[in-house]
Amino acid sequence: MVTLTGVGGVGKTRLALRVATQLGRSYRDGAWLVELAEVHDDDLVVHTAAQALGIQDWSARGVAHVLADYVEDKEILLVLDNCEQVLDGCVKACTMLLDVAPELRILATSRQPLDVYGEHVVVVPTLPVTEAHQAGADAGNSVRLFAERAEAAGSRPTPDQDGAVARLCRELDGIPLAIELAAARTRFLSVDELLARIGDRFRLLAGNRSALPRHQTLQATMDWSYELCSAEERLLWARMSVFSGGMDLAAVEDVCSGPGLGPETVLELMASLVDKSILTRERTPTGTTRYRLLATVREYGRGLLADDERTRLRRLHRDHYLALAERGGREWFGPDQLRWRARIAAEHDNLRAALEFCTTEPGQVQEGLRLAGALWFYWTACGLIAEGRQWLDRLLALDAIPTAPRATALWVCSWLASHQGDLVRGRATAEGCSAVAEQLNDAGLAAFGLHLQGVDAMAEGHLEEASSLTARAWSYHRTHPRITSPMVMSLVQAGLVACLRGETDRASGYAQECLQITAEAGELWTRSWGLVVRGLASWMRGDADDAVTHLRESIGIKSRFNDLFGLGMAAEVLAWSHVSRGEHDRAARLFGVLDRLWQLVGVPLMGAQQLLDYRYRAQGRARAALGEGAFAELAAETANLPLLEGLATAVGGKPRPAPVRREPQRGPLTRREFQVAEAVSQGLSNKEIAARLVISQRTAEAHVEHILTKLDFGSRTQIAAWIAGQQEAAT
Known part of the structure; x- marks a missing residue:
């Protein structure tokens, strides 16, 4: 370390x-x-x-x-x-x-x-600076950094200004952030003016500048940058410090506008702070614009807020993200799920900050329960089960008042706990939801209580009870004027229970109803689960061809959401279906991916023993048909690839013909480098390569670097793919 x-x-x-x-x-x-x-x-x-x-x-x-x-x-x-x-x-x-x-x-x-x-x-030292008598000499990286940042701001210093730039960098103690903040000012001030102004600023702070510690240098630079901002820019800088990570324009307008700052002025002020290098602007993969304060700049801004003002802003910040989460929950059951997934994931740090405010600030727990409950789709569909459970457990322990937000938080917590295999907590919170719903006389919340009790009964192996509870839950849910994903998931659960009871026709009926409802809404995530149930039911009744069709569609959807748990469920049943069709090579490649995937999820197949038994039997049949060596080789083909790439290869791969080999071409590599590349393709570490080839680990590392450079690659995975291509060309 x-x-x-x-x-x-x-x-x-x-x-x-x-x-x-x-x-x-x-x-x-x-x-x-x-x-x-x-x-x-x-x-x-x-x-x-x-x-x-x-x-x-x-x-x-x-x-x-x-x-x-x-x-x-x-x-x-x-x-x-x-x-x-x-x-x-x-x-x-x-x-x-x-x-x-x-x-x-x-x-x-x-x-x-x-x-x-x-x-x-x-x-980490600061950048080198010159002494006073060397001010005209090349000051190295500090001067170069200033020149590059000034040029980015639109004003590159001329050669005759090198001495002034070197003196300025010395005044700033070679601290990169301080140099960058000063360089951004060259749009408005010359280097000499910068040097005079910042020198005056430092002399006011300390009579002997050379004795000033470097952390005071940065503080002084921040103070100077702050004073050069307009009153409105200062106000916005301080208010934006309540955000964590990035933020979009709508959030800043919502949270930061108010006394002294009209919403119509926010965009112009943000552009000005970007020009001054106080705020950074970035484009997201989805094409939207987000803004960010550097950590040091944000800390400075937070220090400008009085305690009561900081609390007021944090409450506005929480309210903004609560409204966003509740809107996401309402609109999740529709065609914009992937957009919502990206949008909520981008706000992960802000959501954490809002939840932390609710757990630490007196009188905010009910709002916290609303927020944590509204994020059910983020915790489940986006794979944050453990963190969601942590927030819900903390909030539920802080306030036991029987309210609708508490009942919602209880069924969401039950959902998460049940999928973690914590059946005691899952059952307790599901029953707690039912109890609060009864007190509130809320039939909708009561249906969720029944639904989650059914999930726990299924996990406990009480299939008859689970069948009754999930069927009743869906019966209540379907009368609701507006169907949501969690409601339809009770239909999915009912279908899964029917599968485990051997009622495959009934399970197919549930799955088909799910597919019809989701198709009408343009919804994908819940649909992918309906496809899993349909595939499992088809496989259980001996129709592996139908199962493969639906499971491949499910995997295509789940890959777009990076729903690892759902991908594991769908890929498992697909592997069993390939075994049933005698396609043992395809099954072996799927099992290779699954062994790696379940490592990332933590609990294979929800820990359900009946499903695990199906897995062991299918895997055993594939091993027996292929032989242990061939099975391991096929599994390794996909296990050593990036996860989604390996899954795509396993799902869409074709059986390979028997190889006829000749010596592969080494390309630009020496014989020893080619040996190292082959070892890399087999998944060996540098230490293991060194042991195999009887060389030092440092020599192995050097060979890997030479290979990457010669082939113009950026990763070991690319080396493995290149070796595979050379070997395939020799076949």
């Missing part, structure tokens, strides 16, 4: 990302960034790390255990960025991960060391 420390704005994050970019591709399982700047709860560190690695924890073991199991055999470079505000959580996570994963390497950035055993601390 290496920790980069240094003052704020010195460039720890940029350095860590550069290191990860250059070294990450030599790690078999890649480099992964865990951004912690917006995390303020120590318990959320492991959740954030798991999400960065693509882990969707559906188990009740705890996300830390699932994360540990996942990384224990991986060769990964993990970058933990901005650890200082969750130091205890980072220490626990790093200690646990380093203990279980011998090939794991951690690169952390923090304003202070973590004091983890074996940690190497590297203090």
